[in-house]
Amino acid sequence: MDRRSPIALFMALCASQLGVLAAGHSKVNPRIITAPQGAKEYVFPRSEKYPVFYHKENSSAIYIGGEGKLYYYDFATYENYTEDFPVKNEGQCMTSGSLEDNKNYLTLVEKYGDGMLVCGTGACAPTCWNLTQRKESTSWDGRGIAPFTPDSNTLVVVDGHDIYSTIKKSQQNGKIPRFRRVRGGGELYTSDTVMQNPQFVKATTLRHEEPHQDKIYYFFREDNPDKSPEAPRNISRVAQLCKEDKGGTSSLSASKWTTFLKASLICVDPVTKGNFNWLQDVFFVPASDWRRSKVYGLFTNTWGSSAVCVYSFGDIDNVFRTSKLKGYNGPNPEIKPGQCVSSGQHTPSETFKIADSHPEVEDRVEPLSPTKSPLFHNKHRYQKIGVHEVSVGDGRRYNVLYLATDKGSVHKIVELLDGVQNIMELQVFPKKDPIQSMILDHKRAMLYVGSTNKVVEIPMDMCGVYRNNCHSCLLARDPYCGWFNGTCQSVYLNREVRQNLNLDPWRGTCQKGDIKEDDYQNITVVPFSRYYLNCPIESHYATYNWYHNNSLIKTCNTTHPQQDCFHFIQNVSHVHYGHYVCISEEDGFKQALVKERLVNQLRFMSQKGQATMTFGSWLQLLLMVLLVELFH
Numbered sequence: 001m002d003r004r005s006p007i008a009l010f011m012a013l014c015a016s017q018l019g020v021l022a023a024g025h026s027k028v029n030p031r032i033i034t035a036p037q038g039a040k041e042y043v044f045p046r047s048e049k050y051p052v053f054y055h056k057e058n059s060s061a062i063y064i065g066g067e068g069k070l071y072y073y074d075f076a077t078y079e080n081y082t083e084d085f086p087v088k089n090e091g092q093c094m095t096s097g098s099l100e101d102n103k104n105y106l107t108l109v110e111k112y113g114d115g116m117l118v119c120g121t122g123a124c125a126p127t128c129w130n131l132t133q134r135k136e137s138t139s140w141d142g143r144g145i146a147p148f149t150p151d152s153n154t155l156v157v158v159d160g161h162d163i164y165s166t167i168k169k170s171q172q173n174g175k176i177p178r179f180r181r182v183r184g185g186g187e188l189y190t191s192d193t194v195m196q197n198p199q200f201v202k203a204t205t206l207r208h209e210e211p212h213q214d215k216i217y218y219f220f221r222e223d224n225p226d227k228s229p230e231a232p233r234n235i236s237r238v239a240q241l242c243k244e245d246k247g248g249t250s251s252l253s254a255s256k257w258t259t260f261l262k263a264s265l266i267c268v269d270p271v272t273k274g275n276f277n278w279l280q281d282v283f284f285v286p287a288s289d290w291r292r293s294k295v296y297g298l299f300t301n302t303w304g305s306s307a308v309c310v311y312s313f314g315d316i317d318n319v320f321r322t323s324k325l326k327g328y329n330g331p332n333p334e335i336k337p338g339q340c341v342s343s344g345q346h347t348p349s350e351t352f353k354i355a356d357s358h359p360e361v362e363d364r365v366e367p368l369s370p371t372k373s374p375l376f377h378n379k380h381r382y383q384k385i386g387v388h389e390v391s392v393g394d395g396r397r398y399n400v401l402y403l404a405t406d407k408g409s410v411h412k413i414v415e416l417l418d419g420v421q422n423i424m425e426l427q428v429f430p431k432k433d434p435i436q437s438m439i440l441d442h443k444r445a446m447l448y449v450g451s452t453n454k455v456v457e458i459p460m461d462m463c464g465v466y467r468n469n470c471h472s473c474l475l476a477r478d479p480y481c482g483w484f485n486g487t488c489q490s491v492y493l494n495r496e497v498r499q500n501l502n503l504d505p506w507r508g509t510c511q512k513g514d515i516k517e518d519d520y521q522n523i524t525v526v527p528f529s530r531y532y533l534n535c536p537i538e539s540h541y542a543t544y545n546w547y548h549n550n551s552l553i554k555t556c557n558t559t560h561p562q563q564d565c566f567h568f569i570q571n572v573s574h575v576h577y578g579h580y581v582c583i584s585e586e587d588g589f590k591q592a593l594v595k596e597r598l599v600n601q602l603r604f605m606s607q608k609g610q611a612t613m614t615f616g617s618w619l620q621l622l623l624m625v626l627l628v629e630l631f632h
């Protein structure tokens with residue numbers, strides 16, 4: 001419904017009849033992007049049920065491991081090839097049955113030494129190949145590095161020549177999952193009593209000042225030992241191990257890690273006391289000082305909401321170093337449980353015995369100070385997290401979070417000084433195909449998102465979505481984009497761009513010359529008339545503001561949801577002309593909904609001069625004079 005004053009409405013109608021009002025409201029909604037500009041895709045030669053992905057930082061290529069095949073594709077040169085990795089000697093699946101398993105599913109594609117490591121199930125006979133310059137080595141026994149059949153509860157960490165994994169080495173035995181060292185040093189595994197039904201999430205190694213202090217951290221969920229009805233069934237954990245662990249001194253402990261400790265990860269909203277206990281994914285953000293390296297943990301809860309909690313490795317290390325062991329009240333031995341010993345030495349058996357029977361520390365790992373609360377939480381059920389740091393023109397650095405939803409889309413969320421802001425939803429797979437993998441290239445600022453049949457390469461700096469509209473460009477608060485010389489540009493192309501990422505009032509940023517007159521709907525309003533500016537309320541969670549010539553003139557809180565956000569001008573005078581913008585804000589996401597430019601048609605016309613007067617404008621002038629006479 002149009003709530004403009006009758007005279008203005010009539011004028012607008014007349015004007016549009018005469019072709020004066022050409023464009024309607026040009027609504028720019030950069031929030032949901034379905035066909036990302038600059039995105040490229042690679043469709044696999046055939047669909048793959050269990051694809052694995054590998055991308056080397058600062059390259060433009062991707063490797064995809066499929067069933068018996070390795071696909072290579074370079075997004076820059078379109079170079080592509082497929083390598084075959086067939087099953088050798090019919091495999092060994094005879095006893096276990098399923099025809100489905102009787103294939104070589106590639107499960108690992110990684111950089112290894114100077115070349116690549118490719119491993120697969122080998123039809124129940126795990127097998128690996130070294131790959132150098134497209135040349136495969138002879139195959140070697142991959143037990144412990146690749147599973148016997150596709151399995152989701154596996155982690156493999158390749159760190160130089162060392163390989164750690166959670167994969168069992170024998171098909172029949174080993175029902176209890178273990179974390180193993182399978183290459184580099186002697187083989188080691190975790191005691192079967194230290195984890196209860198673990199579901200592994202991710203692992204990393206971390207260099208400390210001294211090589212013998214280097215650690216491995218892995219993140220997992222396990223059954224909560226607290227079985228009371230109000231306790232959550234699963235609990236999220238971080239475990240630590242020393243990289244140079246040499247195992248125990250007795251024959252029973254010789255192949256066991258002696259430096260294992262685990263701690264709970266806490267992610268609780270302090271306001272609602274809502275507990276996000278289900279660790280879904282983590283992303284590691286390294287820093288030059290390992291203590292400041294961070295872990296971004298993505299958690300979900302029973303109701304399908306998600307939260308992101310951020311931890312520092314300094315805090316994690318502190319918990320393992322200083323906390324009491326749960327249930328242990330005896331004296332601490334000289335070498336404390338979890339402590340790394342000097343190179344070449346074994347953990348004393350006394351220390352190992354205490355740690356092995358009390359593997360959990362009492363203190364819990366809390367999110368970063370000072371708030372110790374989630375970075376944010378919302379109602380989406382996110383599956384994966386990635387974090388990219390972007391440094392902008394003013395030298396500040398901002399973290400941008402990429403969160404894969406369960407609907408084939410990715411949310412781009414920025415950590416700003418005044419909180420996080422969801423700036424964009426990228427619908428990567430329009431048919432909502434599940435996102436199998438999301439890889440970030442930090443150097444090239446590219447995102448690689450994979451499904452079971454393709455990979456899409458998306459530039460992180462998609463400034464084109466703001467359509468060279470100053471308000472859209474600046475209001476979005478996208479750290480990759482800014483305003484310069486009449487266009488919305490990437491900070492990677494131009495460091496001088498104007499941005500509005502801080503708490504500056506927005507009016508300081510889009511200046512007169514930046515605003516394209518084409519964006520505005522011209523409304524002719526005669527002096528002394530009444531006029532309504534009407535902004536449609538689309539969401540009851542949003543705030544709506546009307547600005548006139550860049551000054552705030554009206555704020556609407558949606559306490560009366562059935563009403564739109566009006567600004568009423570009782571008696572139009574010369575001060576009321578000019579540019580009006582209605583901006584909505586929801587979850588920190590701002591957008592310009594209505595842009596109107598009120599013009600005094602009489603003056604407008606007379607300024608144009610006689611020579612340009614057409615028949616239409618004469619008719620209009622006639623009408624106008626008539627109307628002014630009628631209503632005045």
Ligand SMILES: *[C@@H]1O[C@H](CO)[C@@H](O)[C@H](O)[C@H]1NC(C)=O
Pocket residue numbers: 058443
């Ligand atoms: C990334 O690769 C380009 C060439 O492709 C090279 O010039 C540049 O130095 C590399 N950057 C880093 C940080 O390695």
Ligand SMILES: *[C@@H]1O[C@H](CO)[C@@H](O)[C@H](O)[C@H]1NC(C)=O
Pocket residue numbers: 042043078079080
């Ligand atoms: C793969 O490379 C060939 C040339 O070797 C090219 O014709 C083809 O278009 C490429 N495939 C894709 C999907 O780009």
Ligand SMILES: *[C@@H]1O[C@H](CO)[C@@H](O)[C@H](O)[C@H]1NC(C)=O
Pocket residue numbers: 112113114130137138139140
């Ligand atoms: C594979 O590469 C690793 C590391 O470079 C090496 O130790 C191993 O001998 C290689 N295996 C084969 C079969 O070439």
Ligand SMILES: *[C@@H]1O[C@H](CO)[C@@H](O)[C@H](O)[C@H]1NC(C)=O
Pocket residue numbers: 197198199221222223224233234
């Ligand atoms: C969560 O807890 C239930 C009950 O203890 C268990 O069956 C399930 O496997 C656990 N899931 C994970 C992912 O740890």
Ligand SMILES: *[C@@H]1O[C@H](CO)[C@@H](O)[C@H](O)[C@H]1NC(C)=O
Pocket residue numbers: 485486
């Ligand atoms: C601004 O853009 C115009 C074209 O739109 C171009 O001619 C001019 O060189 C640009 N100025 C600068 C400083 O980049």
Ligand SMILES: *[C@@H]1O[C@H](CO)[C@@H](O)[C@H](O)[C@H]1NC(C)=O
Pocket residue numbers: 021022023517518519520521522597
């Ligand atoms: C509104 O009028 C201005 C000034 O005459 C013009 O530049 C602009 O294109 C007009 N806007 C529309 C949407 O027609």
Ligand SMILES: *[C@@H]1O[C@H](CO)[C@@H](O)[C@H](O)[C@H]1NC(C)=O
Pocket residue numbers: 543555556557
């Ligand atoms: C509207 O809401 C904002 C924040 O929610 C508040 O600061 C402001 O006072 C409210 N205004 C009115 C008119 O209720």
Ligand SMILES: *[C@@H]1O[C@H](CO)[C@@H](O)[C@H](O)[C@H]1NC(C)=O
Pocket residue numbers: 528571573
């Ligand atoms: C509108 O303002 C003008 C001048 O300020 C005044 O003469 C006129 O009476 C006002 N009209 C109404 C309807 O208030």
Ligand SMILES: *[C@@H]1O[C@H](CO)[C@@H](O)[C@H](O)[C@H]1NC(C)=O
Pocket residue numbers: 549574575576577578579
């Ligand atoms: C707003 O701008 C218009 C034209 O640019 C001018 O006529 C009007 O007086 C201005 N009003 C205010 C309140 O600044």
